[in-house]
Amino acid sequence: MPSTSPYCGRFAPTPSGPLHFGSLIAALASYLDARSHQGRWLVRIEDIDTPRAVAGADFIILEQLKHHELHWDGDIIYQSQRLERYQQVLQQLESQQLTYRCACTRKQIKSLGPYYTGVCRNKSVTTEPAAIRFRNDDPILQFIDGWQGTVTLEPAFAAEDFVLFRRDGLFTYQLTVVIDDIDQGITHIVRGEDLLTATSWQLNLWRCLAQQTPQFIHVPLVRDTHGRKLSKQNHAPALTVTDAKDQLLAALRFLGLTPTTKLSLTQLIEEAVQQWQAKYFHATNPQDTI
Numbered sequence: 001m002p003s004t005s006p007y008c009g010r011f012a013p014t015p016s017g018p019l020h021f022g023s024l025i026a027a028l029a030s031y032l033d034a035r036s037h038q039g040r041w042l043v044r045i046e047d048i049d050t051p052r053a054v055a056g057a058d059f060i061i062l063e064q065l066k067h068h069e070l071h072w073d074g075d076i077i078y079q080s081q082r083l084e085r086y087q088q089v090l091q092q093l094e095s096q097q098l099t100y101r102c103a104c105t106r107k108q109i110k111s112l113g114p115y116y117t118g119v120c121r122n123k124s125v126t127t128e129p130a131a132i133r134f135r136n137d138d139p140i141l142q143f144i145d146g147w148q149g150t151v152t153l154e155p156a157f158a159a160e161d162f163v164l165f166r167r168d169g170l171f172t173y174q175l176t177v178v179i180d181d182i183d184q185g186i187t188h189i190v191r192g193e194d195l196l197t198a199t200s201w202q203l204n205l206w207r208c209l210a211q212q213t214p215q216f217i218h219v220p221l222v223r224d225t226h227g228r229k230l231s232k233q234n235h236a237p238a239l240t241v242t243d244a245k246d247q248l249l250a251a252l253r254f255l256g257l258t259p260t261t262k263l264s265l266t267q268l269i270e271e272a273v274q275q276w277q278a279k280y281f282h283a284t285n286p287q288d289t290i
C-alpha cells in the first residue's frame with residue numbers, strides 16, 4: 001500500500017569507498033526513523049566532490065545497504081547529474097543579491113582568524129578564479145535538533161559568509177545538499193552529529209529557497225579508540241556481507257535499541273522499527289519544528 005505519510009527521509013553517502021560501521025549507523029537511524037513514521041526513505045549518492053569519488057563505490061554501497069535489509073524507495077539520485085540545477089539556484093541567489101565573489105586564498109583567510117571575516121563583501125571582485133559566498137546577514141544562532149535538543153552556535157561561526165561555489169570550480173556540500181533535500185521533498189534529515197554545526201548554514205539556505213524547514217536529527221558518531229570519527233580517511237574497515245547480522249546487531253545496540261539476537265535480518269529490522277518508535281518517537285515528532 002503506498003504511504004500517505006508526508007514524512008520523507010534519506011541517506012546520502014559519498015561514494016569515496018564502501019560503507020563502514022559509522023556510515024551504517026547513519027543509514028540505519030535514518031531508515032528506522034522514516035519507517036517508524038510510515039515514511040519514505042530515499043538514497044542519494046553525493047558524488048559532487050569529484051576528486052574523492054571512487055568509480056564503482058556507489059554500486060558497492062547500494063549492495064551493502066541491501067545486504068543489511070535497508071531497502072530504499074524510488075530512484076537513486078546522483079549529484080553529478082544535477083549540475084545545471086545547482087547552477088540555476090546559484091544564479092537565483094545571485095540575482096537576489098545574496099551572494100558575492102571572493103578570490104581570497106585559504107592562506108589569506110587563515111591569516112585573519114579562524115573564520116572568514118567578509119573582507120570581499122563590499123568589493124566587486126573580478127579576479128579569476130573566485131569563490132562565491134553566501135551573504136549571511138541573518139545568521140541562525142540556535143535551532144532545535146530532534147536528538148541533541150536546543151543547539152546554540154558560536155556567533156562568529158554561524159555568521160560566516162560560507163562558500164557556495166569553490167575557487168576550484170566545485171559546488172559546495174552546503175549548497176548541493178540543501179537543493180537536493182528541497183527538490184526531493186525531504187522532511188526529516190537524520191545523519192551523524194559531525195554535520196550538526198553546518199546545519200545552521202544549511203537552515204539559512206532553506207529559509208531562502210523553501211517554504212518550510214525540515215526536522216534535523218543528529219545521531220552520535222562512532223569513534224575509534226583515539227576518539228576520532230570512524231571514517232574512510234581513518235581507515236575504518238568496510239562492512240562485510242558475511243557479517244551483516246553481527247554488524248546490524250552492533251549498530252542497533254549503538255543506537256540504544258535491544259535487538260533479539262536469534263531473529264533473522266528481516267525480523268531484526270521489523271523489531272527495530274517498533275523499538276525506535278517506542279523509544280524515540282517523541283523526540284522526532286514533526287511538530288517539534290524549528
Ligand SMILES: [Zn+2]
Binds near residue numbers: 101103104119
Ligand atoms: Zn575574499
